[in-house]
Amino acid sequence: MYWSLFPHGDQRGFVDHGDSYTIHYPGASPVARATAQQLRTHAFAMRGIAPPPPAGACPAPLVTSTAGTFVSWRGAVGAAAYNVERAAAATGPWSNVCAGCATDMDTPWEDASRVPGKTVWYRVQGINLDGKAGAISPPFKSVPSPGPPTPPPTPVPPPSSCTYVPDTDCSGGSGGGAGEAAAATKEECCSLCKEHTNCGSSIFQQQASGAGKCFFKPSDCTPISKNGVIACNPKK
Secondary structure, three states: OOOEEOOEOOOOOEOOOOOOOEEOOOOOOHHHHHHHHHHHHHHHHHOOOOOOOOOOOOOOOEEEEEEOOEEEEEOOOOOOEEEEEEEOOOOOOOEEEEEEEEOOOOOOEEOOOOOOOOOEEEEEEEEOOOOOEEEEOOOEEEOOOOOOOOOOOOOOOOOOOEEEEEEEEEOOOOOOOOOEEEOOOHHHHHHHHHHOOOOOEEEEEEOOOOOEEEEEEOOOOOEEEEEEEEEEEEOO
16 A cells, blocks of 8 residues: 655655655665556556556656766656766767666766766656656756865965074073063064164073063073073074
């Protein structure tokens, strides 16, 4: 028994109801197809017609969309399978790239043999349960999908006016009247040194509290190794 006969979807496949008492004709699986033909045969028998007449010719499907190498179409009533043809122009010549290889349950169907980057045309033809091909859909132009957008150029930061050297310090501490100042970042420390009259280089140290300190070094200090500091040599 069934109580819901659902049609093809507007874009592809069938309208899906999800009810165990729903039927799609001529059937979405071998079992469903056998059941549908039992119902058809019995319906004609109740009218006194036996055996049932041959399957009707399929009307034209309708290609609804293409995306990359995938093709979708609105199905034709009574189609058990479909031919998919491809051409370089709407007038042909046409090549059958899917000889009865797809059903309404296989859309969107992938045209794996399509050459990327070329405009092609498609048309689709339904095949009924007796293996006879029906009307052909109007040609559908498939334009290659655009490639990924070109990413914007990576911004190039302006040349730094300071050169940082990890793990170096100057002997003699903050000598030569250079002194020190609070700085939140090493960039700020470098800028302070650049503006300072007696600073030849600066050392930035991050404090445990999160604050930073900038030590100004005279230009004639001797660099030595010291962990946890970054020396700045501004170009004045």
